[in-house]
Amino acid sequence: MKHIISPLDLSTEELNDLLELATSISKDPKKYSSVCQGKKLATLFYEPSTRTRLSFEAAMLNLGGSVLGFSDSASSSVSKGESVEDTIRVISCYADICAMRHPKEGAPMVAAQYATIPVINAGDGGHNHPTQTLTDLLTIKELKGTLSGLTLGLCGDLKFGRTVHSLINAMVRYQDNHFILISPIELKIPDYLRQEVLIDNKIPFKEVQKLEPVMPELDLLYMTRVQKERFFNEEDYIRLRDSFILDMEKMTYARHDMLVLHPLPRVNEISLEVDHDPRAVYFKQAQYGVYVRMALIMTLLGLNK
Ligand code: NCD
Secondary structure, three states, X not given: OOOEOOHHHOOHHHHHHHHHHHHHHHHOHHHHOOOOOOOEEEEXXXXXXXXXXXXXXXXXXXXXXXXXXXXXXXXXXXXXXXXXXXXXXXXXXXXXXXXXXXXXXXXXXXXXXXXXXXXXXXXXXXXXXXXXXXXXXXXHHHHHOOOOXXXXXXXXXXXXXXXXXXXXXXHOOOOOOEXXXXXXXXHOOOHHHHHHHHHOOOOOEEEEOOOHHHXXXXXXXXXXXXXXXXXXXXXXXXXXXXXXXXXXXXXXXXXXXXXXXXXXXXXXXXOHHHHHOOOEOXXXXXXXXXXXXXXXXXXXXXXXX
């Protein structure tokens, strides 16, 4: 049985198959409307979410399956002290597949060890968010036509932003990608990513603190929110939250075909005026998230053949 805990749990070949399936689904979603009839998806969300949980649920409903779960740990038996291990053993009796979001890094991995159904990590603390990465890869592939030879700017909270960590891990597997990491010094990427993923693999990258000067170099700009919930004190959050605000003035430095992605939710880091620019694709990205999760559910349930 396969689980998706890290973006690297799929080989590049499996990933390409999955993205291809997602593209086919996007062209004719109705064709897949009863593929998962009789199957159930459990969504176990111990941390807030809008897009990820609802896009998982929409994905399963689009496939003709059904959904059950909780969106708040306070309303589940966790509040009585139940462990993740026991919860997943029980959920395995009720559902065919599950998506779990948890504030503790590694919790979905622990769940996978006790589950008898496939477990999908829907975000674990500041660690990984593989299905957001699948969403990002599908968006890039569809709108740029390639996943290679790109200069990617990642901007904002690169320290706590799990979507950034997963995206870097995934994009280094494709040829000739360059990374420009734009953040305040306090929010630079974690050391293990810099050393083990970028330096050890001789991946070209630079770390900068200003957005404007690097704008003309970028094929993609991946904006992120400063992750308030992972800060130890409010003062630091307030000091850092508005470090980067993408507005139309800054967009004038960008190439005409640069794309702006954002996993959402946005707080302040992209001005509303940018939404009208055709290069802003973050709402399309959210739509791709449903197709890619449909493809993932089908694949993990072995219904993709
Ligand atoms: C992201 C997350 O939860 O990590 N959101 C999402 O899943 N689309 C990004 C964020 O919360 O900033």
